[in-house]
Amino acid sequence: MDSSTSEGVVESTSTVPPASAPAPAPAPAATPYKPSSADFANYYENFMPYKSIFLWLNHSQAPQEDFTKREFAFEYKSGAYQRYNSFSNVQEFKNTIVKAQPVRFEVGAVYPIEPKLRKSVSKNLMKPVMKEFVLDIDLTDYDDVRTCCSGTSICRKCWKFITLAIKIVDAALREDFGFEKLIWVFSGRRGVHCWVSDYRVRILDEPRRRAIVEYLDVLNVKSKGNKNGISLRKPYHPHVERSFEILRDEFVDIILREQDPWRLDDRYQDLAKCIPDYRLSSALLKHWKEDPGSSSASKWRDVDTFYQNMKVKSFDIQDWKREMIFKTMYPRLDVEVSRQMIHLLKSPFCIHPGTGNVCVPFDPSVKEFDPFTEAPSLSTLFNEDETNWENTSLKGSIELFNRYVDGLVKDEVKEKREREPVSEESW
Amino acid sequence: MFRKVKRRVDGRRNFDGDISKGFVDDLTRYPHRLSFYRMPPLEEITLEEFETWAIDRLKVLLEIESCQSRGKSFKEMSSIVLPILDKLLPLNPPSKESSSLYQERKKDHYSHFILRLAFCRSEELRSRFVKAETALFRIRYQLLSLQEQREFVDSIDLPWxxxxxxxxxxxxxxxxxxxxxxxxxxxxxxxxxxxxxxxxxxxxxxxxxxxxxxxxxxxxxxxxxxxxxxxxxxxxxxxxxxxRLSLIATEFSNFLVQQLQATMRALPTLDEDDRLVPVLNNLSKGYVSIDYNGYGGGEDSEGENSSGINAENISQFVSDMPLCMQRLMEGLQMNHHLRYGGRQELSLFLKGIGLNAEEALKFWQQQFTAAGPGSMTMEKFNKEYRYNFRHSYGLEGGHIRYKPWDCRTILSKPAPNKSEFHGCPYRDLRRGELSFQLQKLGLVDDTRLGEVLDLSEKGEYQTACTKVFELVNRDKIDSCLKQGLKVDESSIVHPNQYFDRSRYLDQHAEIERAGG
Structure with a gap:
């Protein structure tokens, strides 16, 4: 990764927490805060909405397989990671977590038997049978276009990438795939997760999960041959076209003005590399070497000027510009997280151990999520009230989640009645 | 099915006289030419039929796989496979006499199921079998009349x-x-x-x-x-x-994947005949992709140096090497050193072109100790590298005769970092850099170069390499074709194949010059 070195430098020369590093925009929590063991204990005892999480994963009031055969993994302060926990009801779920005091817990798939009993059966039986479809979008994957921050730090400028990603992915999941039961969750530091709970997607096998994520993955993150161009087929697929409409107007502001990723010597090569004509890119490189420090906007214009002057015919500049808009701003997805059924993902309402922020769920259709004001940290919560979440800023998030889960459970009961009489073919 | 096969045929009532008495015209079993192979075979067949039918089908699938790995288009593949299919595994249109139709369809049906048994055993075999069978299915679907296609599609239960x-x-x-x-x-x-x-x-x-x-x-x-x-x-x-073909082909391949997994799970419990095991093993062993084993001398570690290539003259042959090897040679000359991956890739290649162990050691020693940046002392070379090169020739350690790497092996190794030169340039170089390297090979910056770059970007590295070979050697190929000489135009799958083909052209184009 290109970013690893620069990130190391930032951290070694600075004692401020990463979240407030070089951000000109209003930074979140100015004082470094790391939750203590006592903080975790209090949160797990009085704040964590176990019942809501139980209902969300169980899809019914009474415990059923969706919950009881579900894998949970704990990560401890020591770094130890414990997989294959499972619980028979909310009470056990809560008691175990309060007692174990993990720094976070993750939610995995539903198995044919309770994961905690896995040793009593043959390994072949421990194949996941059901799981929510999940997406993980993380700002570290944008380090090649981010200049405001890198690595684990974020600011309002680069959060815009996440906001765009949510818009694009949310639209595709709802309009194209017809999913209705989806919730977005702040991952606590620099990204978001999306959990889709529609029955039809929960029973999907891995090739079909892969198909969904590849459909969304216009940049083709996985493919190695894709270092230079993405070469989108024309005419654009409706999803690509819709995404383009969302991204187009943001390019000048976000990329050229705010991020200005190609200004510096070590970065403008990235732009040159994206130009599919060797003659043109060499000429531009030469030009930029002689004129150091010109802005990204000026370099962007240079491409156009040189293209015209050199009468380049080997590619279409308008197509190229469109593709650059995708290349710099289209959501970067972690394909494996979405594809693999055995993959676990941090539960909503966990505390990010590095920042102390609560991983709150949110609804982008109501309001764009702002991690700097809407993700309370433990210290904020405890200042508001030590024991009762209803008096704290977590109230809104828990209520939002409860409303979502309520709807999910109600519809699930209805649908179940419809699908139960006929035996459903499972994927 | 397989338990039944093992019993001796001789003297058994249902094998006396007409083998398929009662089934002759029973086309109701196979209502369509094309099949999803949902029902396993139930009748008895002889061991001989078991083997020959399976081998016939295998030949067809091998041809398909060979076309696929050479990057042939579906159309090209159809035209190559059809004559073979006609000979070995025909499925004639319904106008034909029904008893022969029945036999054809039966052979198709049984051979498919026999190969399932042979190829369910590993993930790799399964996925290759499914790929080839699905291609066969597609080819055959295209052969159906519109009416038959419609009937067949209707017979598949899909919620459209x-x-x-x-x-x-x-x-x-x-x-x-x-x-x-x-x-x-x-x-x-x-x-x-x-x-x-x-x-x-x-x-x-x-x-x-x-x-x-x-x-x-x-x-x-x-x-x-x-x-x-x-x-x-x-x-x-x-x-x-x-x-719709894509749709039912997907359905077909999914179904087959499931079925093969089920077969694999059931395999240990199948009461397999002792006589069938070797047959099945041989079948799956025969299912190797087209390998290139044609490379000349050097294979025998201490053997004669018949190729005429030695440490001194090897640089004359660089232009016959594929880009990957040229880059390694260049990196070696520049740095007087190559990292492990590069040493392996190049030294086995050189072994394949006929550099024997003695000459190879001389060559590497010269390169590593020659004056220049990165150069080392003879002592260091002998201490740290001698063993490594002798090992490649099977003269140390386990005395394994390592084969030169084919493209697949090269592509399966980790990609090179900045100071390394191994790997496949069509995969590992950025577009601009690759274009530069190709121009050094003598390609002109035009649309054909663009095509090579596009192929590389699409991940069709071998096709890109084959194309480069054709562009670089265009004149020589033409000259050979003019002489009525055979020129192998199949896809490059091995760096040594590239080299040998280039040498072949050198030699034959020379003959022409001498004669004309």
């Missing part, structure tokens, strides 16, 4: 419904966007195209209005979803009539 006119109008733009490419290639098959050589947007849009669209849950067409070749709306995929 025709898209209403109202919906078609509503989504016209979206449907056009998604089917533009497919319709375009369909129109390029027409007579009209032969004349005009181009397809207009009006033609495409007009064609679309004549096509039926179906919608079905997106889960049924994962391939069309992942490649964004279908319009999705509210969980339904909108599939054009022309994409």
């Amino acid at each position: 419904e025709e898209v209403s006119d109202e919906e078609r109008d509503r989504f016209r733009d979206q449907l056009l966007r998604c089917s533009y490419g497919s319709i375009r290639s369909a129109l390029m098959q027409t007579v009209e195209y032969q004349r005009t050589q181009h397809v207009t947007d009006e033609q495409i849009s007009g064609y679309m209005d004549t096509v039926k669209f179906y919608r079905l849950p997106f889960e049924y067409v994962p391939e069309l979803v992942s490649t964004r070749q279908t319009f999705l709306h509210k969980g339904y995929a909108y599939v054009g009539e022309f994409q």
Whole structure:
């Protein structure tokens, strides 16, 4: 990764927490805060909405397989990671977590038997049978276009990438795939997760999960041959076209003005590399070497000027510009997280151990999520009230989640009645 | 089925006289030419039939696989496979006499199931079998008459419904966007195209209005979803009539994957005949992809140096090497050193072109100790590297005769970092850099160079390399063809194959010059 070195430098020369590093925009929590063991204990005892999480994963009031055969993994302060926990009801779920005091817990798939009993059966039986479809979008994957921050730090400028990603992915999941039961969750530091709970997607096998994520993955993150161009087929697929409409107007502001990723010597090569004509890119490189420090906007214009002057015919500049808009701003997805059924993902309402922020769920259709004001940290919560979440800023998030889960459970009961009489073919 | 086969045939009542008494005209078992192979065979066959039928089918599948790995298009593959299919595994149209139809379909049916047994044993075998069988299925589907296609499609139970006119109008733009490419290639098959050589947007849009669209849950067409070749709306995929083959082929391949896994799980419990095990093992062993084993001398570690290549003259042969090896040679000369991956890749290649162990050591020693940056002392070379090169020739350690790496092996190794030169340049170099390297090989910066770069970007590294070979050696190839000499134009799968082909052209083009 290109970013690893620069990130190391930032951290070694600075004692401020990463979240407030070089951000000109209003930074979140100015004082470094790391939750203590006592903080975790209090949160797990009085704040964590176990019942809501139980209902969300169980899809019914009474415990059923969706919950009881579900894998949970704990990560401890020591770094130890414990997989294959499972619980028979909310009470056990809560008691175990309060007692174990993990720094976070993750939610995995539903198995044919309770994961905690896995040793009593043959390994072949421990194949996941059901799981929510999940997406993980993380700002570290944008380090090649981010200049405001890198690595684990974020600011309002680069959060815009996440906001765009949510818009694009949310639209595709709802309009194209017809999913209705989806919730977005702040991952606590620099990204978001999306959990889709529609029955039809929960029973999907891995090739079909892969198909969904590849459909969304216009940049083709996985493919190695894709270092230079993405070469989108024309005419654009409706999803690509819709995404383009969302991204187009943001390019000048976000990329050229705010991020200005190609200004510096070590970065403008990235732009040159994206130009599919060797003659043109060499000429531009030469030009930029002689004129150091010109802005990204000026370099962007240079491409156009040189293209015209050199009468380049080997590619279409308008197509190229469109593709650059995708290349710099289209959501970067972690394909494996979405594809693999055995993959676990941090539960909503966990505390990010590095920042102390609560991983709150949110609804982008109501309001764009702002991690700097809407993700309370433990210290904020405890200042508001030590024991009762209803008096704290977590109230809104828990209520939002409860409303979502309520709807999910109600519809699930209805649908179940419809699908139960006929035996459903499972994927 | 297999328990029955093992019993001796001789003297058994149902094998006396007419073998298939009572089944002769029983075409109800095989109502369609094409089959999803849902029902396992139940009748008895002889051991000989068991083996020959399986081998016949295997030959067909091998040919298909060879076409696939050479990057042949579906059309090219069909024309190559059809004659073989006709000979070994024909499925004639229903107009023929029904008893021979029955026999054909039976052979097709049984051979498929026998090969399932042979190829269910590992993930690799399964996936290759499914790939080849699915291609066979596609080829055969194309052979069906429209009427047969329709009947066959109707016989498969899929939840598709025709898209209403109202919906078609509503989504016209979206449907056009998604089917533009497919319709375009369909129109390029027409007579009209032969004349005009181009397809207009009006033609495409007009064609679309004549096509039926179906919608079905997106889960049924994962391939069309992942490649964004279908319009999705509210969980339904909108599939054009022309994409139905893709749909049933997907269905076929999914079904086969499931079935093979089931067969594998059931295998230990099948009461297999002792006589069948070796047959099945041989079948699966025969199922190796086209390997290149033609490389000349050097294979025997201490053998004669018959190739005439030695440490001194090896640099004369650099231009015969594929780009990957040229880059390694260049890196070696520049740094007087190569990292491990590079040493392995190059030293085994050199062994393959006929550099024997003695000359190889001399060569590497010269390179590593010659004056220049990165150079080392003789002592250091002997201490740290001598063993490594001798090992490659099977003279140390386990005395294994390592084979020169083929493209697949090279591609499976970790990609090089900045100071390394191994790997496949078509995969590992950035477009600009690759273009520069290719121009050094003598390619001109024109559309053909662009095609090579595009192929590399699409991940078709071997096809790109083959293309480069053709461009670099164009004149020599032409000269050989003019002389009526055979020129192998199949896809490059091995660096040594590239080298040997280049040497062949050198030698034969020279002969022409001497003679003419």
